[in-house]
Amino acid sequence: MSIAFKLILYFSLIIVVPIVFVMLSNESKPKKNIILGVTLPYQARTDEAVLHICARFRRYMRNTAIICIASSLLLFLLPSLSLFLTLLLLWLEIVIILPYLLYARANLALSALKRERGWGTESEGVLMVDTSSVALKTRRIGHIWFAIPTIISLVPAVIDLVRGEYLEALILSGSGVLICGLFWGIHGIIYRQRAEIVEDDSALTAVLTRVRRRNFGLMCCVGSYLSAALVLSMWLFMESNAAFIITTGAYTLGIIALALWTEMRTRFVQQRLTAESGKGTYIDEDSQWIFGLFYYNPNDRHFMKNDRVGLGTTVNLAKTSGKILGGLCALTVVAMPLLGLWMMSEEYSPPTLEVSERLLVATHGGTKYELELDDVVSAELLDELPNMNRVAGTGMETVLKGRFRTADGENCRVCLDPTSAPFIRIETSEGVYYIADRDGAVTREAFDFVNNAVNAE
Amino acid sequence: MLLRLDFSADVPIYMQIRNQVVVAIAEGKLTAGEQLPTIRALATEAGINMMTVSKAYQTLKTEGYIATDRRSGAVVTGDVKRVLSENALEYLRVIVAEAKLSGMSKTDLLKLCEDCFEASPVATILN
Numbered sequence: 001m002s003i004a005f006k007l008i009l010y011f012s013l014i015i016v017v018p019i020v021f022v023m024l025s026n027e028s029k030p031k032k033n034i035i036l037g038v039t040l041p042y043q044a045r046t047d048e049a050v051l052h053i054c055a056r057f058r059r060y061m062r063n064t065a066i067i068c069i070a071s072s073l074l075l076f077l078l079p080s081l082s083l084f085l086t087l088l089l090l091w092l093e094i095v096i097i098l099p100y101l102l103y104a105r106a107n108l109a110l111s112a113l114k115r116e117r118g119w120g121t122e123s124e125g126v127l128m129v130d131t132s133s134v135a136l137k138t139r140r141i142g143h144i145w146f147a148i149p150t151i152i153s154l155v156p157a158v159i160d161l162v163r164g165e166y167l168e169a170l171i172l173s174g175s176g177v178l179i180c181g182l183f184w185g186i187h188g189i190i191y192r193q194r195a196e197i198v199e200d201d202s203a204l205t206a207v208l209t210r211v212r213r214r215n216f217g218l219m220c221c222v223g224s225y226l227s228a229a230l231v232l233s234m235w236l237f238m239e240s241n242a243a244f245i246i247t248t249g250a251y252t253l254g255i256i257a258l259a260l261w262t263e264m265r266t267r268f269v270q271q272r273l274t275a276e277s278g279k280g281t282y283i284d285e286d287s288q289w290i291f292g293l294f295y296y297n298p299n300d301r302h303f304m305k306n307d308r309v310g311l312g313t314t315v316n317l318a319k320t321s322g323k324i325l326g327g328l329c330a331l332t333v334v335a336m337p338l339l340g341l342w343m344m345s346e347e348y349s350p351p352t353l354e355v356s357e358r359l360l361v362a363t364h365g366g367t368k369y370e371l372e373l374d375d376v377v378s379a380e381l382l383d384e385l386p387n388m389n390r391v392a393g394t395g396m397e398t399v400l401k402g403r404f405r406t407a408d409g410e411n412c413r414v415c416l417d418p419t420s421a422p423f424i425r426i427e428t429s430e431g432v433y434y435i436a437d438r439d440g441a442v443t444r445e446a447f448d449f450v451n452n453a454v455n456a457e
Numbered sequence: 458m459l460l461r462l463d464f465s466a467d468v469p470i471y472m473q474i475r476n477q478v479v480v481a482i483a484e485g486k487l488t489a490g491e492q493l494p495t496i497r498a499l500a501t502e503a504g505i506n507m508m509t510v511s512k513a514y515q516t517l518k519t520e521g522y523i524a525t526d527r528r529s530g531a532v533v534t535g536d537v538k539r540v541l542s543e544n545a546l547e548y549l550r551v552i553v554a555e556a557k558l559s560g561m562s563k564t565d566l567l568k569l570c571e572d573c574f575e576a577s578p579v580a581t582i583l584n
Contacts, residue, residue, distance in 0.1 A: 127461075128459055129459070129462065135495075
């Protein structure tokens with residue numbers, strides 16, 4: 001189980017490596033007159049020094065990717081799951097940051113070359129607006145196409161509400177509606193983003209803008225249908241762990257494939273449409289981009305800004321809201337290993353049982369179940385746990401806690417270490433509990449105490 | 458047409474928009490009947506206040522370069538007044554004063570004006 005879980009974790013995270021490295025390496029090819037975040041004239045594309053910087057960048061990226069993947073295999077030597085996760089997240093952090101450092105280095109080298117060759121046309125504080133493309137009416141995907149998957153996501157909650165068991169379906173549907181709503185909202189935002197201006201050619205601006213918006217819009221639409229399908233399949237196969245893993249895995253792969261396909265398709269179109277660009281007048285906004293990665297323009301009131309190449313979006317760091325969001329994103333990346341540390345504390349702190357005069361308390365971490373002996377209907381000591389699926393809570397090799405459902409369909413609350421038998425099954429007026437101390441002797445002692453109290457009544 | 462808004466310049470943004478639209482009409486980049494973005498769309502695209510765009514359009518409308526319509530937004534008109542605007546006259550006075558102070562002769566100034574006039578091809582709309 002542990003190795004399977006490790007493999008699932010590993011493959012869900014390692015997919016980031018090829019994505020980040022391929023995406024960034026792709027930026028060394030000219031698109032919209034931009035190479036590695038630096039705007040260059042057409043003649044620079046065949047310049048020896050430029051080609052050398054690009055080739056060196058791609059070589060470094062390839063070698064770094066190989067080293068990163070090879071080093072990650074060493075993590076499988078670690079016996080503990082939480083330690084594995086902590087170091088995997090730390091590794092992931094390095095793998096995310098490292099290619100961007102290489103990118104920034106190449107960007108600086110290319111910017112220096114640009115200054116040296118006198119290729120700059122930029123003027124600080126200048127904003128270009130193509131009035132013709134702004135005046136064009138844009139056809140967007142109708143709201144109905146986003147409303148359908150949102151309604152589909154609500155189906156489990158509605159049906160289970162009628163049946164009377166609605167909590168899990170409500171959580172599922174709520175998540176589905178939230179994701180579909182997010183896609184719907186993003187779709188609206190992309191039509192308010194600035195046009196893709198490359199040069200003084202309104203037709204080109206209009207086509208590039210339309211391509212970006214259309215592709216992004218389609219991605220959001222298909223993404224919301226995939227999310228609705230995930231909600232439905234999770235609801236239909238709620239009892240099966242295997243089906244859960246397969247459907248979430250398929251959904252994750254589907255979303256990644258969709259995003260990559262759309263991104264690469266957009267990049268290909270941008271590359272093709274601007275293949276001959278940069279010979280005459282062209283737009284240069286390099287002064288507003290730090291390392292070609294971070295947008296900083298105090299004169300732009302927009303909070304969000306299109307990435308210079310591809311479909312992505314970034315924030316304007318000159319705005320306070322941009323600083324806050326940028327800071328939160330950075331904090332999330334830096335704090336990722338903390339999740340592993342939290343898991344370590346969960347894995348290594350034992351579940352405990354305490355008995356007081358009329359109270360039995362099962363504790364693990366932040367979870368605490370207080371059972372009043374007066375409420376106990378029956379108590380049973382078990383050497384084996386029944387088969388159960390997690391509904392909401394923690395399911396680790398040495399800790400099970402939270403809400404579970406047994407194979408017989410019994411809803412219960414659990415707080416125990418499944419490797420430390422025996423376990424106590426307690427039925428109270430509020431529901432069924434499976435609890436245990438990691439020390440079997442303490443569990444037996446607690447059971448005797450509860451059993452005597454019940455029999456005395 | 459490509460609007461170039463310089464936020465560090467002394468000229469107000471609304472005046473930059475007005476000036477560039479006038480130059481674009483004169484150079485034939487904007488022709489009669491061509492649609493300009495709506496106030497909201499241009500303000501959103503440029504990330505500037507709607508009042509700024511509104512002021513620029515109002516000035517252009519008063520001077521007869523554009524006509525505004527609630528349904529179709531702003532449209533370039535062929536009905537341009539054959540007199541210089543007060544702003545342009547004011548600029549001209551400043552340029553003449555600077556030329557005088559720099560010791561430029563009237564002939565040289567007129568030659569310079571002629572060169573500028575020739576360099577900026579006036580569209581059929583103004584002929």
